[in-house]
Amino acid sequence: MIFEPRLEVHAASLQRQDKTVLNRVSLTVPFGAHIALVGPNGSGKTSLLQLMAGRLKPSQGYVTVGGQDLAQLPGMQRARQLAVVHQHEQVHGQLRVRDYVTLGRTPHVEASKAQNANAVNTALAHCRLDGLQDRLMRTLSGGEQQRAAIARALAQEPRILLLDEPTNHLDLRTRADVLDLLAGLDVTVIAALHELSLVPRFAHRVVLLSQGRMVAEDLPAKVFTQELVLGNFGMDVFYLPLPHREQHIAVFESPHTAQAPTEALAIPERESVL
Template identity: 70%
Template sequence: MKPALDLHSASLQLQGRAVLDEVSVSVPFGTHLAVVGRNGAGKSSLLRLMAGRLKPTRGQVLLGGLDLAALPGPQRARQIAVVHQHEQAHGQLRVRDYVALGRIPHAAAPPCESAQVVDASLAHCRLTALQDRRVGTLSGGELQRAVIARVIAQQPRVLLLDEPTNHLDLRTRADMLDLLAALDVTVIAALHELSLVQRFAHRVLLLDAGRVAADDAPARVFTPELVRGHFDIDVFHLPLPDRARPVAVFEAPEPVRSS
């Protein structure tokens, strides 16, 4: 199967500044990829390239083997869904109507088919009992689940998320990533909280000043050397009784105290 997304030496300049430099990455269908790096490393810009919102200054972005920049907007919308850092939703909309917005790219589908897709999306995100609530009455975690239900209803092949766990508590962050991990689509998420990466990601792409510094399984990217070198923090891989693999714990180094 052709890669869901394939970047060939993609570079991006914005306002004369190099934001991404010769990024090459192939993301097969069904892969869950976490994009990490310091602030300003180029994570959001990379997602915008992958969404077709920006065109590379040099290089190419392919979707299923086709030039993403050449695809019409409606065709891209049937293939790629995007969740931004700060999603806006009209507070008076019912949850079901908000989730149904994901069906806009599939306007030609029979109404009964779209209704079934919306039902399934609500159920997947545990929102069936809340479907008649107004969006403005939802808690932060419930709203984020509604956002995910909306993009699931879009039935994309690729789901792009820019810091989807911002402003959520630890339990809600974990629930959000568990929802993503259960999706049988390509999921690419820029994450700020490194400790959550292993919960859903098959691979980690580490960016440093717009370049790929590492692209591998979480355990091979989150090594003490790489983590200390790129984030100036320490990582410890700790075994837990109920986990199949060690859990990565990130901690700032102890300050040097004068005697």
């Protein structure tokens, strides 16, 4: 069965040990959208991703993919719709890169050898790993391992890709490379991110969570306003022009050391930071 790959969260709440982790969150994600989930620590980003992945069941409300209740989809069918990249992927270091990426084909039991090989080759090439496919996973750098995790998810041929802090523990350049890779995908991508300055590089829209509630959902420039950033992160935000480009970079600074901007800058609907 083929679904229209729209993901919707319908007034979903989540309770854990008498604590409200998510409070009536509603969100519609059309196919092909790239969404960043942001918020302070403990705001509910990871929990919302787990609801979207079907790993957690909401205490109230529900999640649908293509109009179908996610909780009612069999595991294999769900895995052909959604792929997940965790913050800390557990990988056997003796696996070769190609064998690790091939694990993404597990949901496609009916596929031929040729179909499996084509999906793996495409994922390796897209993540610039075709030259590393015979390397052991333990020999890869942090950025290469993260690209391998994304390649494994892409080999799954999902309609929707969910990532929890995919740039965590990576250096600045590698973080930018990973987000550039995600920005170039033609599937729905939803990623929880903590590095706010890199969000406009990847996201069409931003969902801001705070204390389990959805505070805002809009274009990056409309979510990263002085009022919302200061109120939710305790930081100031400035937009500075990039040399020789019609773009601006978002700079986040402690209000104890920064001065409020004197003039608002007009910025495009989707900004890049490099």
